[in-house]
Amino acid sequence: MNYKQQQQSLWWRFHIDWPLLLGLLALMGLSLVVLYSASGESMAMVQRQLIRFGVAFFAMLVLAQIPPDVYQRWAPLAYGVGLALLVAVLVMGEVGKGAQRWLNLGFVTFQPSEIMKLAVPLMVARYISAQPLPPRFKYVAIGVIIAMAPALLIAKQPDLGTCLLVACSGIFALFLAGMSWKLVGLAAALVSGFVPILWFFLMRDYQRQRVLTLLNPESDPLGAGYHIIQSKIAIGSGGFGGKGWLHGTQSQLDFLPERHTDFIFAVLAEEFGFIGVAAMFCLYLYVTGRGMFIAAQAQTAFGRLLAGCITLTFFVYVFVNVGMVSGLLPVVGVPLPLISYGGTSIVTLMAGFGILMSVHTHKRLYAQ
Amino acid sequence: MRRSVVSLTIVMVIVAILLGNLYYLQVKQFENYATRSNDNRIRVVPIAPPRGLIYDRNGVLLAENIPNFTLEIVPENTDNLEQLLDDLAELLELTPNDIERFQNQRKQIRRFNPVPLKSQLNEQQVALFSVNQHRFPGASIDASLSRYYPYGAALTHVLGYVARINTRDVERLEEQGIRANYAATRNIGKLGIERYYEDILHGQAGYQEVEVNNRGRVLRTMKVVPPIPGKDLHLNIDINLQLKAKQLLDGRRGSAVVLDPVDSGVLAMVSSPSYDPNLFVNGISSKDYSALLESPHRPLINRATQGVYPPASTIKPQLAVMGLELGLVTPQERIWDPGWFQIPNTERRFRDWKRWGHGWVDVYKAIEQSVDTYYYKLAYEAGINNIHQYMSEFGFGEYSGIDIHEESKANMPSREWKRQRHKEPWWQGDTISVGIGQGYWTSTPLQLTQATNILVNRGKRTQPKLLRAVDDGEHFEKLPPPDQEPIELNNPANWDVALKGMWGVTNKHNGTSWKAFEDTPYVVAGKSGTAQVFSLGEDEEYDADSLDERLRDNAMFVAYAPYDDPKLVTTVVLENAGGGSSNSAPVIRELFDYYFLGEDAGQSAGASEE
Known part of the structure; x- marks a missing residue:
């Protein structure tokens, strides 16, 4: 065994995929740098974020140790419990900011919808991989139901951002399993049919307002359009090279709302310009690419589907967040993954990457 | 396998679209947004309403608002902060404690915002500072009103008191939908009359629109909507x-x-x-x-109504x-x-x-x-x-x-x-x-x-x-x-x-x-x-040492x-x-x-x- 193999085996013993880890650490580093500026140079906030990263890293480490067949076995349980909790939160959850997402267990409050971000890919991947691939229409339909049931419950809370992510994760698994293009077309048609239902029955006033605002932000410069106008000014005025770290006037002078959470991308764009934005996209593309590579290398159909849909869902975060902050998509509450401040989302994301590493590093010897 | 490639391709296309849009915003439209960013200088600053006064039945003042002079510093507007602190410490006889508290608070306050250095300055200190103000760029005196109860302990259980708004108060204000009205208010009624009649005493916040320069410094006031003071209360108390x-x-x-x-x-x-x-x-x-x-004498309890x-x-x-x-x-x-x-x-x-x-x-x-x-x-x-x-x-x-x-x-x-x-x-x-x-x-x-x-x-x-x-x-x-x-x-x-x-x-x-x-x-x-x-x-515990007296x-x-x-x-x-x-x-x-x-x-x- 030469030196290089030995080193690799050490990483493998701890079930860590170091190229992926490198990309994640780079994103976290970027988060701390931008957060320091966005929080008005608050070291306390940076420290809290660092602690959260620590917790998330630990979750990743633990989940990476568990072999994929364990996930496969326990997927229905996780899915069932998650579904029960979602119903519970609708019945007795706590309302915050006009939405009902939190479940108070006495010692801790949490959002059951976070569990679903992992439970749905697990369940769909398990179900579809047990069928002959590519799946026939019937199995695809059942897969859609598995994904949409929790998504609808989450939409009812209402938490449109998470609903979107959960629904996507299920659909991705089906897509990766090779559902026919005809069905993809049909699904697209169904989704467009779903839009009116969403608009008239599931969305609340403030959400409709956000969509209307997107179409014409200038119509309401002091109300709902304010976020979008200000964040576009922040991004645009950043220019090619940016205004420099800690020197973004939009963010430093309080014009940018929620600048350390959902709108942190605008701070980055203002202070680091197009160059900074492009660099950030390189990091995200690198992580996404590595994830898809892991998916392609997976030994089992379950592992391949699971890894693929976790990775693609991660990218959906990026797409939706950047899209909304730069005024292409309506404002739904989706954070910029691993960079936005706070929330359970960081832990969920890293847990997902833990599962990804588990898929990659628990390979049966006979395969080699 | 093929689907993975297809997905990755779609990902690339989406990234291209996002980057294209950003390129449009940041490079093509840069001039436009840079101008708008520079114009973006009107800030709305809330003004706290003066709290209503409290009188007794014969018009004697029981709770008043007295000016509280606080020396503040905007660290970003000073030339040499260390030097400034030293000079001020000498002029106003500040203690190392004051300086330390200032340094601590500084970490929690956003840039370009004033950090309090010393509150409750007396008139002599105010005069001394005012005369020398030109020597201290970045330092200023803020005159806010602060509640004062001239009869002190004699009325505590009747009037109660006001104190800093805490997170529980914020939650309650948010529930009632009046959080915005407290944007500039520091204290809220916590006990007694001050708490019971908070809504009457508080008043309606005003605001001013000010123009700031690109370092956050206020250049001029564009518009002022004055606050509506809280109403005065007259009590039955003699x-x-x-x-x-x-x-x-x-x-x-x-x-x-x-x-x-x-x-x-x-x-x-x-x-x-x-x-x-x-x-x-x-x-x-x-x-x-x-x-x-x-x-052991439990002064916090109002024996007249809770005893x-x-x-x-x-x-x-x-x-x-x-x-x-x-x-x-x-x-x-x-x-x-x-x-x-x-x-x-x-x-x-x-x-x-x-x-x-x-x-x-x-x-x-x-x-x-x-x-x-x-x-x-x-x-x-x-x-x-x-x-x-x-x-x-x-x-x-x-x-x-x-x-x-x-x-x-x-x-x-x-x-x-x-x-x-x-x-x-x-x-x-x-x-x-x-x-x-x-x-x-x-x-x-x-x-x-x-x-x-x-x-x-x-x-x-x-x-x-x-x-x-x-x-x-x-x-x-x-x-x-x-x-x-x-x-x-x-x-x-x-x-x-x-x-x-x-x-x-x-x-x-x-x-x-x-x-x-x-x-x-x-x-x-x-x-x-x-x-x-x-x-x-009902739940008081007996203290063995004082038992005898308390059994009377x-x-x-x-x-x-x-x-x-x-x-x-x-x-x-x-x-x-x-x-x-x-x-x-x-x-x-x-x-x-x-x-x-x-x-x-x-x-x-x-x-x-x-």
């Missing part, structure tokens, strides 16, 4: 009477309540010991706070009214008191406070001499259901409706209550002790005063209130006293029996308390009570004067002081002398107290 009562209770544990029988306005309400509310306004130190919290004591004999007049009304006794009927009472066919003897008995007793004598045996028999014959019903009408076991949140209902026991609370049925013996205001029956000094007040008003019931009028500068709105349904007796003459009995207590030579009110030029009626000890609050009886006295045309109804409760006639009655005597005869007479009467 500050002179309040101070007198406070002085009489100094150094003791107890409380005094004085009501105006005409409208049930609270003329004075004292709980002793008290504490200085001004400590809380600018943030109390944890040392001071824990001292208050851990004091829970057995009413003892003070409620005998009300029980007499009940007995007469139910026809269990008549004014003429007499019973023989051998010094004890026995429930028929049982062994246990309930003893009178006078071991050898009072002999023949009618209803007047039963009140005048506080004959326990008479009331044992009365309670036995009436039963707990009747007692509960009648005494609830006198306000026992109910909130009085006073306008502060710190109030206890105390306990008027009933069969249901005992079943729920103690999982036991009501025994006949329980009723007997209730007949002399002991046992499960507890009350607050305010409830006792109100019960007497209802008696004095012959059943007319008006909720006791601290607030007399609200003044918004244009209208002086006097509040009508909130009347409740009166107590209607079948025979209104029964009121006179009870009132005449109370007259006998303080005027007949065999009344229990005639000595305390000897030779008053006005006529007093009252009733004493000596409660076997019961600690304050509570001294209670209720009284009103003048007898024919009542102006004051009063209760004084002194914890562990002994008998009510010998301890609490002299306090009321001094209070009455002060009110009816003036300061000098009050003092001469005080000299004869011992």
Whole structure:
């Protein structure tokens, strides 16, 4: 065994995929740098974020140790419990900011919808991989139901951002399993049919307002359009090279709302310009690419589907967040993954990457 | 495998779209957005409304707003912060503590915002700084208004105080949808009147639109919408009477309540010991706070409304009214008191406070001499259901409706209550002790005063209130006293029996308390009570060292004067002081002398107290 193999085996013993880890650490580093500026140079906030990263890293480490067949076995349980909790939160959850997402267990409050971000890919991947691939229409339909049931419950809370992510994760698994293009077309048609239902029955006033605002932000410069106008000014005025770290006037002078959470991308764009934005996209593309590579290398159909849909869902975060902050998509509450401040989302994301590493590093010897 | 490639391709396309849009915003449209960013300089700055003032019934100021000068620094606007701090420290004699607190606060405050260096500067320091201001770019003096209670501890349990808005307050404000109105407000009512009437006192926030430069410095004010000040409150409190009562209770544990029988306005309400509310306004130190919290005398409790004591004999007049009304006794009927009472066919003897008995007793004598045996028999014959019903009408076991949140209902026991609370049925013996205001029956000094007040008003019931009028500068709105349904007796003459009995207590030579009110030029009626000890609050722990003192009886006295045309109804409760006639009655005597005869007479009467 030469030196290089030995080193690799050490990483493998701890079930860590170091190229992926490198990309994640780079994103976290970027988060701390931008957060320091966005929080008005608050070291306390940076420290809290660092602690959260620590917790998330630990979750990743633990989940990476568990072999994929364990996930496969326990997927229905996780899915069932998650579904029960979602119903519970609708019945007795706590309302915050006009939405009902939190479940108070006495010692801790949490959002059951976070569990679903992992439970749905697990369940769909398990179900579809047990069928002959590519799946026939019937199995695809059942897969859609598995994904949409929790998504609808989450939409009812209402938490449109998470609903979107959960629904996507299920659909991705089906897509990766090779559902026919005809069905993809049909699904697209169904989704467009779903839009009116969403608009008239599931969305609340403030959400409709956000969509209307997107179409014409200038119509309401002091109300709902304010976020979008200000964040576009922040991004645009950043220019090619940016205004420099800690020197973004939009963010430093309080014009940018929620600048350390959902709108942190605008701070980055203002202070680091197009160059900074492009660099950030390189990091995200690198992580996404590595994830898809892991998916392609997976030994089992379950592992391949699971890894693929976790990775693609991660990218959906990026797409939706950047899209909304730069005024292409309506404002739904989706954070910029691993960079936005706070929330359970960081832990969920890293847990997902833990599962990804588990898929990659628990390979049966006979395969080699 | 192929699908992975397809997905990755779609990902690339999406990234291209996003980047394309960003390129458009940041490079093609750069000029446009850069201009708009530079124009983006109008800031809305909220202005806190001045809090309403609080006056007593004669227009004496009880809570005011005084200017509080704070030296502030915007670190980003200074040339050399270290040097500046050194110079200022020398000029204004700042302590290393001030500097350290400044450095700590600096980390928590956003850039380009002022960081307080020293608050509560005196006028001399303000003048000194103003003259030298040109030497200190970045430093300035902020004059904000800060609440001040000139009478300090004398009114703490009435006025309460304001203190920093905390996260719980923020949550409540958000729930009520008035968070924005508090954007510039630092303090909020936490206790007493300040808390109860927060909405009236606070006012409406204003704002100004200011233009800032690209470093956040204010260049000019574009528009000002002034705040609407909070409304002023005028209380029923008579500050002179309040101070007198406070002085009489100094150094003791107890409380005094004085009501105006005409409208049930609270003329004075004292709980002793008290504490200085001004400590809380600018943030109390944890040392001071824990001292208050851990004091065995429990100064934080408002004994007048939260102190829970057995009413003892003070409620005998009300029980007499009940007995007469139910026809269990008549004014003429007499019973023989051998010094004890026995429930028929049982062994246990309930003893009178006078071991050898009072002999023949009618209803007047039963009140005048506080004959326990008479009331044992009365309670036995009436039963707990009747007692509960009648005494609830006198306000026992109910909130009085006073306008502060710190109030206890105390306990008027009933069969249901005992079943729920103690999982036991009501025994006949329980009723007997209730007949002399002991046992499960507890009350607050305010409830006792109100019960007497209802008696004095012959059943007319008006909720006791601290607030007399609200003044918004244009209208002086006097509040009508909130009347409740009166107590209607079948025979209104029964009121006179009870009132005449109370007259006998303080005027007949065999009344229990005639000595305390000897030779008053006005006529007093009252009733004493000596409660076997019961600690304050239901969950108080006994401290072994102070046990002896705390086992002594509570001294209670209720009284009103003048007898024919009542102006004051009063209760004084002194914890562990002994008998009510010998301890609490002299306090009321001094209070009455002060009110009816003036300061000098009050003092001469005080000299004869011992």
